Structures are given as structure tokens and as C-alpha cells.
Amino acid sequence: MSADHRRLGRELDIFDSDPLIGAGLPFWLPAGAAARYEVETYLHELERRAGYRHVYSPVLGKRQMYELSGHWSHFAGDMFAPMAMGDEQLVLRPSMCPHHALIFKARQRSYRDLPLRIAELGPMYRAERSGVLGGLARVRSISLNDGHTFCAPEQIGQEVGDVLALMARAHAALGLRVSSYRLSLRGAKGEYAGDDASWDRAARLLRDALDRAGADYEEAADEAAFYGPKIDVQIVDPAGRESTLSTVQIDFHQPERFDLSYRDASGGPARPVMVHRSLVGSMERLFAALLEVHDGAFPVWYSPVQLSVLPVGTGQGPAAGAVVREAVGAGLRAEADHEGSLGARIRDSVRRRIPYAAVTGPREAAAGLVALRQRDGRQLPAMPVDAGRRADPAGGGRPPVTGTGMSQPREVPSTGRRHTHFGM
Structure with missing residues (x-):
């Protein structure tokens, strides 16, 4: 039976x-x-080291803002109805890009400030029909890993390439495999904003970025955002269903609509370009995919509980408590389980996909040792209780995020199938 994130999400x-x-x-x-907190923390630091500045913005905005951005005319059917507040109408935001455009506009900008990278992991809302809702994969309240880069036209290609490299780094850390890349273009079915020249230019820049990255891709009409073409990074779930995980988009439209500008090298006004990107999409859809890809057995660094401490008998209760305190002090998520037989507790630890179980018997308690059992059944030699703190003084085992600055060598996304060890 294929893994189903709805079943796993409730069982775990x-x-x-x-x-x-x-x-x-x-x-x-x-x-x-x-x-989720571990993944968000990792993404925040990955982005920070890549030059992003994090912001917070309101989940509401005036209807006029969405009329100006174009969302109201192109996207109103997917938005919640406006709420009347006196003479104003407020709307739950369906996206963060208008807010970020106004954050850029809030201060005078110079060409020396560019590229200006803004990131936010925040909520947004879509009025999805009841028939399409399901688990975490399709929801109405969305927590999006969002980001927007405001750059000069000549900087677009480098920015898109850097985003693709950053995506590849995040996907590898999370244990995800990309199935394909899609260049999503406008077509005859939809209504799109902007002129032909801007659309053609944006599509050409995205093709160039994919070619430089060495990524195989297919082109798809009528899959673009209303304001511009995009690269969609696709994954396939264990049942063979394809969905979009990550995206990067080029937008000439909203900078013009919001009259965004910066001072160029000659001191005159110039229009920036807006590059939209999400490294891993929404936390909801991401975890739907992670649950199914890993069958609930997340990599150690973001497993909900990393260590279950199992005293053999009641006499080892204090020693088990000491192991938990030592592990928590080292930055791990650990808990003790005292209820039931040792065999039943080991089986429950495996059922919960906890990476490590530390069995504490009389001999281990007397010697200050723990005997670790991995969730795949392998046994490790007994080791000192404080071995984790000495091996990883920062604790947690989160993947390193060094080397992600834009001046570093670019990582090339791979569409090839690679083996990922989903256990330890």
C-alpha cells in the first residue's frame, strides 16, 4: 500500500x-x-546566508491593493470575500507579493541596494472548493516559504540561477527527489497581464537559466502565473501523482503597477524587476510530500522525537531521566517511556519512526552508558551518555548551511534518480 500522508499524519x-x-x-x-519548526529554522538560516532579509507583513490588505496588483481581476475567484470595515474592504491575502512590493517601495532605493532579496514564511488564504481539499496537500490556510528579489534587468539571469541552486540544496537536505522541471508559459485559455515583449523576454531568461543549470525540462502552455512565466519544480508521490514543489517566476508587471523605482548609476529613476520564488512551497504541501516520501520516518534532524529512552525496569527510571536531560541539553528532542513491557515500548518506538531508542538497564545505568537501537533494528555499541553533546555541541544535527552565499560556486540541480537512505 502506498504511503498516504493523511493516514500517516494522524497515526504519527x-x-x-x-x-x-x-x-x-x-x-x-x-x-x-x-x-516543522526544525525545517523552518533551517530554511530561515539557508536564506539568511544567501543574502535574504526576512520580514513580516499583515495577512490582510485593502481590496484596492489587489486591484492594483492584478490579483482581483485575475484571481478573485480563489480569494475569500472582502470584509467591510467602515468605508474600506479588507481581504485575506492570497499571496504576499503585493505586500513585498510595498515593502520595497517604503524606502528610497539605489542601484547599490540591488539585488534586494526579501523573504517571509507567512500565512495566506485561498478559497478552495470543498471537493478539492485533502489533508495537508490542498488547504485553505497556507504557510508559504515565500521570497521576492528586486533587481536590475541585467541581474535577472544570475538571480534565477542562484535560486535554482538554493532549491537544490534545500531539496537534498530534506531528502526529496525532483522528478522534472517545467517551464510554465501563458497560453490561449487564461487571461494574462503585461505585453508580449515582456513575456517573451521573461521566458527567454528562464530557458537560459535552466540550460545553464543543465536541467532537463518541458514547456507547458497555460500554466504561467497571470503576471509572468515560471519554472516549476515537480515531484511525484509514491502513488505516481505529480505536483509542484518549488517555483521561480519573473515579473515585469507588478513593479510597473506599483510604480516601483530605484536610482540608477546616473542618478535617474529605473524600474526594478521582481523575481518571485519559493524554495519548498508551503509547509502544508511540503509535509504532505515528506510524510509520503519517507513513509513517516523523517531524517533524524527534523524527526519530531529523535531519542526515546527506555528503562528496562523501575530501578533505572532515574538514570533514564538523566539521559533525557543530557540529550535535551545537547539540543535533541528526547523523551522517556516507562509504560508497558520493554518489547512493547521498542515496538512503539519503531511504529512512531523514532530514529533512536536508548535502552537503559542496570549495567548501563551503573556505568553511565546507553545502548542505542536504531529504528531499522540495528544495534550500536554502548556509549557514554554525554557522547552526543561532545560529538555535536550545537545539538540537533541540523544540516549545515554554510557556503550558500551568492558568491559561492553554484550547485547544479539534478533530475537524475539518486538513492536516498530514509532511515538513519
């Missing part, structure tokens, strides 16, 4: 829902929140 206490909250509005349980 990742998320749940309730009719009183509403369809398409799942809540994250403590285990899911712990895993």
Missing part, C-alpha cells in the same frame, strides 16, 4: 482537523510542530 500525531474549525484548515499537533 503530525496534524489533525476538526469540523468546528472547518474544512481545509488543519492544525499542527506537537510532533508536527516540532518537525
Whole structure:
């Protein structure tokens, strides 16, 4: 049976829902929140080292803002109805790009400030129909790993290439395999903003970036955003269903609509270009994919519980507590399990996909050791309780994010199939 993130999410206490909250509005349980926090923290640091500046922006905006951006005329059917506040109408945002455009506009900008990279992991809302909602894969409340770069026209190609490299780094750290790249273009079915010259130029720049990265891709009409073409990074779930994980888009339209400008080298006004990107998409869709790809057995660094401490008998309870305190002090997520037989507790640890179980018997307790068992059944030699702290003083085992600055050598995304060890 193929892994189903809805079943796994509930069995492993990742998320749940309730009719009183509403369809398409799942809540994250403590285990899911712990895993999500680790992933968000990793992404934040990855982006920071790549030159992004993080912001917070409101989840509401005036209807006029979305009329100006073009969302209202092209996207209103997917937005929640406006809320009347006196003479104003406020709308739950369906995207963050108008907010980020106004953040750019809030200060005078010079060509020396460019490229200006802004990132935010924040909520947005889509009025999805009930029939398409499901688990975490399709929701109405979306927590998006979003980002926008404002750059000079001559900087576009480098920025898009750097985004592709950053995506590849994030995908590898999370244990995800890319199935294909898609160049999403406008077509005859949709209504698109902007002129032909801008669309052709943006499409050419995206093709060039894909070619430089050595990525195989296919072109698809009528898959573009209303404001510009995009590269969509596709993944396939265990059941063979394809979905978009990550995206990078070129937008000449919104900088013009919001009258964005910067001072060029001659001191005159110039129009920036807006590059939209999301390294891993929304946290909801991302974790739907991660649950299924890993069958719930997340890599150690973002497993909800990394270590389960199992005392053999009641006499080892204090020693088990000491192991938990040492592990937590080292930055790990650890807990002790005292209830039931040792065999039943080991089986429950495996069922919960906990990477390590530390069995603490009389001999280990007396010697200050732990006997580690991995979730795939392999046994490790007994080791000192403080070995984790000495081996990883920062704790947690989060993947390193050094070397992600834009001056570093570019990583080339690969569409080839590669083996990923989903256990330890």
C-alpha cells in the first residue's frame, strides 16, 4: 500500500482537523510542530546566508491593493470575500507579493541596494472548493516559504540561477527527489497581464537559466502565473501523482503597477524587476510530500522525537531521566517511556519512526552508558551518555548551511534518480 500522508499524519500525531474549525484548515499537533519548526529554522538560516532579509507583513490588505496588483481581476475567484470595515474592504491575502512590493517601495532605493532579496514564511488564504481539499496537500490556510528579489534587468539571469541552486540544496537536505522541471508559459485559455515583449523576454531568461543549470525540462502552455512565466519544480508521490514543489517566476508587471523605482548609476529613476520564488512551497504541501516520501520516518534532524529512552525496569527510571536531560541539553528532542513491557515500548518506538531508542538497564545505568537501537533494528555499541553533546555541541544535527552565499560556486540541480537512505 502506498504511503498516504493523511493516514500517516494522524497515526504519527503530525496534524489533525476538526469540523468546528472547518474544512481545509488543519492544525499542527506537537510532533508536527516540532518537525516543522526544525525545517523552518533551517530554511530561515539557508536564506539568511544567501543574502535574504526576512520580514513580516499583515495577512490582510485593502481590496484596492489587489486591484492594483492584478490579483482581483485575475484571481478573485480563489480569494475569500472582502470584509467591510467602515468605508474600506479588507481581504485575506492570497499571496504576499503585493505586500513585498510595498515593502520595497517604503524606502528610497539605489542601484547599490540591488539585488534586494526579501523573504517571509507567512500565512495566506485561498478559497478552495470543498471537493478539492485533502489533508495537508490542498488547504485553505497556507504557510508559504515565500521570497521576492528586486533587481536590475541585467541581474535577472544570475538571480534565477542562484535560486535554482538554493532549491537544490534545500531539496537534498530534506531528502526529496525532483522528478522534472517545467517551464510554465501563458497560453490561449487564461487571461494574462503585461505585453508580449515582456513575456517573451521573461521566458527567454528562464530557458537560459535552466540550460545553464543543465536541467532537463518541458514547456507547458497555460500554466504561467497571470503576471509572468515560471519554472516549476515537480515531484511525484509514491502513488505516481505529480505536483509542484518549488517555483521561480519573473515579473515585469507588478513593479510597473506599483510604480516601483530605484536610482540608477546616473542618478535617474529605473524600474526594478521582481523575481518571485519559493524554495519548498508551503509547509502544508511540503509535509504532505515528506510524510509520503519517507513513509513517516523523517531524517533524524527534523524527526519530531529523535531519542526515546527506555528503562528496562523501575530501578533505572532515574538514570533514564538523566539521559533525557543530557540529550535535551545537547539540543535533541528526547523523551522517556516507562509504560508497558520493554518489547512493547521498542515496538512503539519503531511504529512512531523514532530514529533512536536508548535502552537503559542496570549495567548501563551503573556505568553511565546507553545502548542505542536504531529504528531499522540495528544495534550500536554502548556509549557514554554525554557522547552526543561532545560529538555535536550545537545539538540537533541540523544540516549545515554554510557556503550558500551568492558568491559561492553554484550547485547544479539534478533530475537524475539518486538513492536516498530514509532511515538513519
